[in-house]
Amino acid sequence: MFVPIEPRPAPVPTKGPVVWLKKNLFSSPFNTVLTIVTGAVVAFSLYNLAWFVFFDASWGQVWANMKLFAVYRYPADLLWRPLAIAAGLMFLLGGMAGVGGRGSITANTFFALQGFVAVLSVVAVVFWPSVRFLWPMVLVAGYAGYLLGRSWPRLAKLLPWAWAVWFVLGIMLLSGVTPGSGLLRVVPSRDWGGFLLTLVLFTGIIPSFPLGVALALGRNSKLPAIKYFCIAFIEIVRGAPLIMWLFIASLLLPLLLNTDANSLPAILRAYVAITLFSAAYMAENVRGGLQAVPRGQSEAARALGLSAWQTTMLIVLPQALRAVIPAIVGQAIGLFKDTSLVFIVGLVDFFRAGDLVTVQPQSLLVTGGVKLEVYLFVAVIYFFFAYRMSVASRQLERQLGVGVR
């Protein structure tokens, strides 16, 4: 007799939102409780935050002070100068991104920044007459660089030189060259500020790089005089916080150089302190890379008849630096955040500009002040750039295979 077997149960689904929910949120009674409790807390917090941002907050003061946030007291009729530098920056970044090609880390970073510029361009076109055409120019310059890099890969060889030229020309353009009231008139550095100053100080990482490499090589040197000098420098500088070095630099640099305190702009003193501080940390990062290069590499290089200098520059350093790129990006993030400490020497960077906004008479008229709004805005802007860099750093890490080997 034919007895039909029981139909087998349908296979347990392994895909779909329900399965995902079960696996990730409700896998056990404990997890279910956890999900409900934390979910309630998160929902409550987000609701309060959203309520504050959209209804309670008075963003008028933040909006009214955008120029102060961006450049502080930089003359309003000369805003084309920082924006021209920004256009140059985006052009060069675009060039790097174009050479790297779609999907490369530089391209991802570049497009994130382009998005930021695009938002600002739209806002500028609609609301800010004085920079109405300047911001879109920055956007266009970025795309021009990108297209150039795509169509002409040999740009890669020129780029380091282009960066150097950009750096020098940028500083010259920012400070101006001619006295009087012309287009290229001198703008004293005490008028620089806001996000512009934050970026200017952030470039301190560039000179700190060769200094840091030199210190790292010095620390690994066999000559005791050089070795112990480098160790002392690195350890003393790293032993104390940056804010203390900024303070000391602002007090001591005029004394050390025996010059009038006014002839050394505060920005220069802060720059020196930031560069030297960053160099000490850079040296430790690079040293880590030097230690990671196997001994055999330098021995093989010497066996091939390369000189000590050639061995270091052609064999050891390239491998060492490649290994520590993520660490250096991490250090750059730290430095970007640490530029906010220059308030101690009286400079008005992006963070300090926020402080100034909160104590304006118009801000004090608002019930309860506008501190929460201002500092939220400042935090969001810092976060955007720092987080973007940390994403790039993680991509780099994956690409270089550090930690996988």
Next chain:
Amino acid sequence: MTTAPAPATEAPVPVWRNVKTIGVIAQVLFVLLVVAGIGVLVNNVTTALARANLPADFSFLGQRAGIPIAETPIRYTVTDSYARALLVGFLNTLKVAVVGVVFASLLGVLFGVMRLSTNWLVRTIATVYVEVLRNIPLAVQIVFWYAAILLPFPPRINNPITLPGGMLLSNVGLAMPWVYPTYRFGAWVPWLVAAVVLAVAITVWRRRDLARRDVVGAVWPYPLVTFALVAVVGYFVASADRAVPAGASVDYAADRGRGTVYRQVDGTREPLSFTPVRVRVESAQLRATSQNLVESRRRADSTVRFPLVFESEAEGIEVVFADAAAAEAAGYRLHVERFPSVSTVYVDRNGNGEFDAGEETNPETGTGYNGVEVLMNLTGFERVVVSDRDGQLRTPVFSAGAAPAQAEETAAPAGRGRFSAFGQAAVQESAETTLEASTEVLGVGPLVVSRATIPVSSFDGGASFTVNYLALVLALVIYTSSFIAEIVRGGIQAVHRGQREAAMALGLSPYQTFSLVVFPQAMRIILPPMISQYLNLTKNSSLASLAGYAELFVVASVVSNQTGAAIPIALLLIGSYLAISLAFSLVLNYVNARFALVER
């Protein structure tokens, strides 16, 4: 048998191409360069200092500082020296560092473990927490917590949040009960010494015993239990005699809210520190006038705030208008928000007999009903107050339960009380007794618990932390915990998967697997970077000026500005921070040695 070929005779390397010679020459040149550079700089500095007439040595440290510091772990007044001000700053740094390290570790471990949770929501929260907080500058976070959150924190000083355990939290800070040694503490000290000695002895014995028997066992329970036993027994023996010391008495003035506990020794007054005193006031009044305040982001009009009094502290409390007739005429009513200390004056415009939002604001002037005097009538008020280090007591400033008008006027010096017309009238109408306060010094053991109170408008007794300190510690803890969380996550992930699987296979529960197998191994990887984060936290406390907290760097920069002693202060700061760094590296080396894998 072969002989090695004779080495080719090499031409001797000329001296100037010998690597050793070049090295020596390079070093000599380098040293000369460095010495010359330092010489030029030192010369510059000395000429610059001489020209500006600034101090270049440490002799200024003995001078009177005149720097007011709000939070001082040791006794400090503005008349103390610069050296002592700097010491207070250093101790304040340590106070931030120690508390910050503990809480940053707890929070960091919590979020590090959360990042590895199987629950998607928990995992995501932890990821967002870490990513957001470590990508925002610490300076912004400190100012955010200080100026944007804690300073405009709604509970004002007289209306604090009362947390369990007698903790009071307001926009002035946090206060909590604290244990202090009394005059009887000396009787307990021998017991404590004995306890420590015994504990050490037992540790040594236990170590030796374990080594002799060649077994593995825990050492710490033995000395710990011994210490606790001896100390507790000693405490009870020492507190068997709880009598009040002979000649102890209190000099208390209820109308000033102040008193001194002292004992007469050979005709001189010796203040009794940390002595509990029961203060009883039969019948008294507290006075307050309504004010318009801005709390956090909202206006609080017409609020009346008395010093904090709990209902349980008095037999009878009533809160009334000073001049009931005038209040009746103006239509004022009293809405009690927090009995009896906080209330609101309002006019019942819609006539529903209740307080409704908006009724505390005068529609004509747009502000609240300002300057209305309100009284708190207390009968049988009783509070145990513990004197401070100098034997001082503080209570609310009582006024006589509506004494005759003449007496009141003579008692109040000109310009002290701003009596409104209503207040004067009230004084004249009622006719009650004068202020009657009694005090009693209580007996006490070696230790006393001091409760935090709010006598007028600041914390007294217990241990209190300023809002500046809280903001700084909060920002440092949260910022550092985001880095520690990443370290913890990395450390746990670095433990080989086989360890976990083997533990599960042996039948350990998930909790046991984590706490007994995975975590101890992860600790080895976690601790070194964690200690460097502790060092970072300590160094980052130098941003204290953003929260108005006086730690080492803040005090040093004030001293430097006052005296112009830039060089000595710079040396002092560098020295202090190097000492702190060195201390941390010593701990790090010890931990590395202690936790290093013992390899066979």
